[in-house]
Amino acid sequence: MRFVFKTSYAQDLEIFRDDVQRNWYVALLVGLLVLPLLIPAYLVDVSLVFIYGLCGISLMVLAGYTGLVSLGHAAFLGIGAYTHVYAIHDLGLPWVVGVALACAVTAAVGVLVGLPALRMTGVYLSIATLAFALIIQEVLTRWERVTGGLKGKPVDKPVVFGIYLGGDAAFYFVCLAFLIGALWLTGNLLRAPTGRAWVAIRDSEIAAQSMGVNLAVYKTSAFAYSAALMGVAGALFAHKIGFLAPDIFTVLLSIQFLLMVVVGGLGSLHGALFGAVFVALLPVAISQARDAVPAWLSALASPLGKDAGAATFLAVDRFVKKPGLEPGLFGLILVLFILFEPLGIYGRWRKIQLYFSTFPLYKRATFRRQKSYMRSERLR
DSSP states (O other), X not given: OOOOOOOSHHHHTSSSSSHHHHHHHHHHHHHHHHHHHHOGGGHHHHHHHHHHHHXXXXXXXXXXXXXXXXXXXXXXXXXXXXXXXXXXXXXXXXHHHHHHHHHHHHHHHHHHHHTGGGGOOTHHHHHHHHHHHHHHHHHHHHOHHHHOGGGOEEOOOOEETXXXXXXXXXXXHHHHHHHHHHHHHHHHHHXXXXXXXXXXXXXXXXXXXXXXXXXXXXXXXXXXXXXXXXXXXXXXXXXXXXXXXXXXXXXHHHHHHHHHHHHHOTTOHHHHHHHHHHHHHHHHHHHHHHHHHHHHHHHHHHHHOHHHHHHHHHHHHHHHTOTTHHHHHHHHHHHHHHHHOTTHHHHHHHHHHHHHHHTTSOOGGGGOOOOOOOTTGGGO
């Protein structure tokens, strides 16, 4: 077992816990830099993981650290995407200015959404953000002069300072750079007084207010910062898909983002990245399973007999190739994680780490869930 002893406040303010953790992250960065040489055919999927990682960090700041659940983050993604494309195509602004403008516009919209939501919490806030997402989707459909309406809007490949970055490897490194920048900025912000105020609001608004935390200011800043990150992700997402349409930014996409942070692990930046890997690669695994179904079912058909093998093949093939399979799997996975692994993938990883670090003295009751009481029951 390894103990980290801190002898100064400066150690508590460092990004990495110790040299061992820093070396692991350096090794991970080196691995990501050489990854394009190892799997060049899958760089498009890995770039989507990085973009989803930005979306996960954005929603994690709001839901995981501030305790404000949102079902409208797909609308912020759409606002950032359309703002960026309109800036670089219709206004002729440079690519970097387009990204900055997408970030600023979504942050302003986040402030406008955060102000009315100050008096709402829990399910009422979720309903309000859901209504906001539906309104923005309707605006994107009707505002044809800017968004193109249902006809959509094509997106050119990114060109930064005259350098073409539309290749798979180049766009991979662009998304990786933005993800590292967002992680660095968010990690420092969470260790600052602003991040500590967000966590205090999440734990108890009354206690935070009694300590001098201005709830209106910090809730609004959480909405603005979360929306700004989503706006940057929207700019990258527009180049990733190459064509914008209002039906892309639906409520289902917001639910996928919520699934991302819950499955990854609420209250952790690591959980946002783990959830991004899971959500981005699950459709790829489903599509590959659809292609692989006939191969292994045909192998099973011979020992089962012609009739049994054919019936099994048709039943499984129809189930796997159903168009609604992916949303159904997302919902099933979300329910299973809430019931059996509420700490998410990162929580399970922490349990595994603790098990091996304290073996054979590990106690199963370390992560046992405590009974929760209603507010009225606490007074008895």
